[in-house]
Structure formats: C-alpha cells, structure tokens
Amino acid sequence: MTRKVADCRRFPSESHCTLAISGEEEEVVRAAAEHAVSVHQHTDSPELRQQIRELLEDERIPAVPTAGPPPPEGEIFDL
Template sequence: MTRKYIDCREVPSDSHCTVAIAADTDEELLEAAVQHAVAVHQHEDTPEFRQMIRGAFHEGTPPVEAPAHA
C-alpha cells in the first residue's frame, strides 16, 4: 500500500493555507481533504469537487518545504 497526500500549499489562496494531509487509502484521504476544504475554505462538497480533489493526490508523503510555485 502506498501512502498518498494532498497539499494546500500547491494552490494559491487568500488564506495562504499550509495544511498537508496524508493517508494510507484514497477514501480516507478524500474524506479528510473534503472536510478540510469545506470547513476551512468554504468549498461545497459536490461530486465534481471530490473528483477535483482526487486529481490533486500525490504518492508518498508531503515535502517539508513548500512547493516552489506556492
């Protein structure tokens, strides 16, 4: 099983969010990422949004340093 992550630092935002979330399963990562996006960034939980979130998953663990384009 490969660990996966999603990193808010990859998406420019007014809040300059630095949260990165990692999990062992796609389902667990998706639920945590959607909960964060809805609660913190006021996104709407829709099937299209969930698909977009899945598209931002990376294998491995988040880097310590912020991505260069953040």
C-alpha cells in the same frame, strides 16, 4: 498500498493554508473535502471529491540514514 497526499501549499489561497493530509486514498479524499468546505468555503460535491482525487500525489518519505555499529570502546574518531 501507496499512501496519498493532499497538500494545500500547492494552491494559492487567501488564507495561505499550509495543511498537508496523508493516508490511504479514500480517507485523504474525505478529510480534504471536509477541510475544503470548512476552511476554504467550497461546497462538498462529487465534483469536488473528484478534483481532489485527481490532485493527490504519492507520499514520498525521505530516506533516513541508518546508524552503524557503535565504535569500539576506547577508540577516538574525528568528527
């Protein structure tokens, strides 16, 4: 299952919020709705949760380079 992200940085706000929430879709919608109510003074409603759901994006995880084997003992490499 693809994790979802709700990111406040995508939307202008007076508080300049930078919160990003990621996880499974239902938990992100729930947490983002709670955040929208407590921080941005929205009213929790089915319409708010639907708007949040429509704005979710798939989480993109940056590629992490894998470490290769260590160099043979005593061998010197230029960095």
